[in-house]
Amino acid sequence: MSQEPTFLPSLETERAATRLERHLEWHKGFWLAYVFTISPPQAHILQERVGAKLRGQGRKQRVLRPQTPQALEAVLSDVLGAPRADCVWVESVRGPGSSGPENATWCDAWTSLVLRANERRELLRDGLGGLVLVAEPSLKGAIRDAGPDLWSVRQFVFELPPSERVQRGSDALRETIIRADGRSTAPFVDRELLDTDMRLVSDAVVEQDPITRAKIEEKLAMRLASAGRHRDALDALSGLVEFYRALAEEHPDEYLPDLARTRGLRGHALAELDEHQEALRAAQEALDAYRELVEGRPDEFLPDFARSLDVLGARLSNLGRHEDALRATQEAVDAYRKLNERWPKALFLHEVARALDNLGIRLSKLGKREEALRVTQEALEAYRGLAEQRPDAFLPDLAIALNNLGLRLSDLGRPEEALQAAQEAVDTVRGLAEQRPEVFLPNLAMTMGALGSVHATAERPADALDAIAEGLRLILPLAAHPSHPLGTLAINLARDLRQVARAAKLSVPEDLVSLLDQLLGDQPLGT
């Protein structure tokens, strides 16, 4: 099972952005929002969306990202001392892995800031249009308690997961979402509402300025992608890339980031449509844009640059260019390591771990199995540490890393250890699925399928059959609808089940026979 990151905001970020954009259209007077996240990129996406909306309205956003607790404490004087701003964005997110005594210092700084803001809320009301406070989720209670008056007049509280990305499965297991923090629902899009949106948007955008129109179209494109309408998403994104290309030529400082982002999104849509050559070209173009951006503004764009390298690695791998893919992914790992060293408290450890996991896959594809195992183990160790601190956020990632370790060990002919890892992956996801079945049942099905593969390699066909069958049964109620996004996962599990059964001359469990016929028909094995 391999992983492939995307540039998409999480659904929660998308929802928060939609709400804030509409709020900015509707609301008059002072407003206050709290955003809790451990993900600077998600916060960044939201901040940019708010900024873009304000710009479209001819208003200004002021962004403050204090780098020390002392600077955070002093932010209020800065906010109140400056001329009236339409929206002040105060963000201090150190990201995953932050811990230790320094945490207490940051917590004290936030408490002190909120205490004072609470006392001076009338001044804030008079002096500001809106105030957005962006902090880490672990500080939610402290911030709420330190400024109850401020809290009670809040307009919004958003909690943004670290990231959203599509987990690409093994040959048999594809297209299932594992949400990084395990808090969110599957990216379900109501198709009927989407159709309505499409119809209404075309009329609604006519009167908007071109930038606002582009933002709306981008949002719609992402919704189309989530609904599996990748061709429509691609059409919209292609137009947007051209739109931003023209703007970026004249105003590169302002619009090159938009061009880079939409290129990346377009590449994602192309990959989903299996147009791998074009997807690779788009990924390369996105990387080129980010390379240019990172030269001028390294602090701001190094994370995007690293991520686009990781994506490029995946695109190259899809085309069988494994050597090139390895080089790109190795460069992504290096970039993330650099970021992680540069930022305090292992801010990018999560990204390092993910890139390492992908590096393991690339190495494995080139037959460098020992090396693959080593980097996968390093990824696993990082995820274990992260999951200990923030189980809610990182247990799903830990499960994926365990799953991949199982596959790497299986590759090396170490079946007992492979089974142990794959079983731990299943146990971990099972625990998550007990709490949030609507989110994690598909993932449990997927890890059951992977456990089955490991059993099969270990020449335990009966156990393999049991594991895959159990996985299939888990998603039966959902996958019964052919149009359901889990349909592909169901087909792949069904195919694996039939393959294992035929190879070992075992019977497919009775309750699944008709389902296999329904899902696979007379499909030959291996298709």
Place this chain on the structure above:
Amino acid sequence: MLGSSFVEPADEDFLRTFYQNLADRPLEPQNPWYVPIYSGPASSNADPVQRLARGMRWTPLESAQLFSGFRGTGKSTELRRLRLLLEQQGFKVVLCDMKNYLNLSTPIDISDFLISIAGALSDALAEDEELLGEDVAERGYWVRAVDFMKRTQVNLGNLQLAAQIEDASESLKIGLRQDPTFKQILQEHMKGHLGGLADDVRMFMAECVKAVRRKHGDHRNLVVLFDSIEQIRGSSVNDAEVFSSVETLFVGHSDKLKFQGMHAVYTVPPWLKIRSPGVSKLFDSSFLLPCVKVRQQDGKRFEAGLDVLRTIVTKRGDWQQLFAGQEDFDHVLLQTGGYLRDLFRALQNMLMSAADRGSMPIDREAIELELSELRNDYLPISIADARWLRKVARSHEAELPEHGELPELSRYFDTHLLLCYRNGSEWYDLHPLIREAVDRVVKREQGKKADS
């Protein structure tokens, strides 16, 4: 409205206007949106504002009363109504917002409190042309306070060093508000001079009363509403100390808070009555604004309260367009527990949801989703909190185990985990949105204990 329809541009206007009408702001009593929450059957016909005003009319010469309210229950709006009512009855009313004078996050002492309230009144009278429009006794209170300190040889560093007395008085004002160290030194130095200070403040307050009467006639009684005192609270480091100081102020020094010829109203934290049940007796009266009751203690719906809430919302917008029926709307009213800010927030989010989905009325799923978002604001709930909250849910008492736990209780009120209602006497209940979460946490904990 039974059928569902797509949101047309006209509907978008409706949604936007309704959304804007729900923005959080205190209302003047003349505002057409104002609904007398506390004067009808929903409040057992015990209107605290009328009672406060009556207390002043019926108490000869002067009075000191306590007024308490939970955040978001309309305290600021009701204080405005009190002011209007009293002005209509011939009183001269001054509203002093004490958060501009007190440091709300450090322990308070009677000496700095007296200086602050006298200074606040002095400023308010000087600033209001209609009321007085000039400094009382020519120099106002701040200069007088510095004089007092110099006379009593209170050594306050910069105050003493300031070349001009006006600079010193400004330093005193700023120091009290912003400099905890200065405040601490002041408190220490004033310990031996409290009697003198209290008398000096009494004299000054009397000067204020006389000045107002001179301008408006002897029959014009002065009412001073000292607002925002209930917001004093500490941080995790000093909360116990701060709470204790507030209790000492109102219980130990109530005699120093009554001024000749003046009706004074102090807004105090709601927990004061729980921690010191006798405090009401030390003042002429004490009133608390509860949430609008939506259920009785036994869990049955309270229709009078629901009616009031329906009226409040109806004045802001036509909820019948937003909801498929009254059952859905009532569900939102019940789930927000009569806490108006949550009700408004939930409705605003539901209006956005209607716009997002492009159809009205919104269905139950969308309603639950928005309520769930609101619920998340209150989560997570710790095991210790859940245990306490569950006890309150069962007994409807505050269940304060000991005084040391007061900061926790205060936090429950401040953050609305606990809501207060009244049937004659006050009672408490969990915010309906967190009830299930609290039960779940406690049961899980009990299960773990049983397993071990």
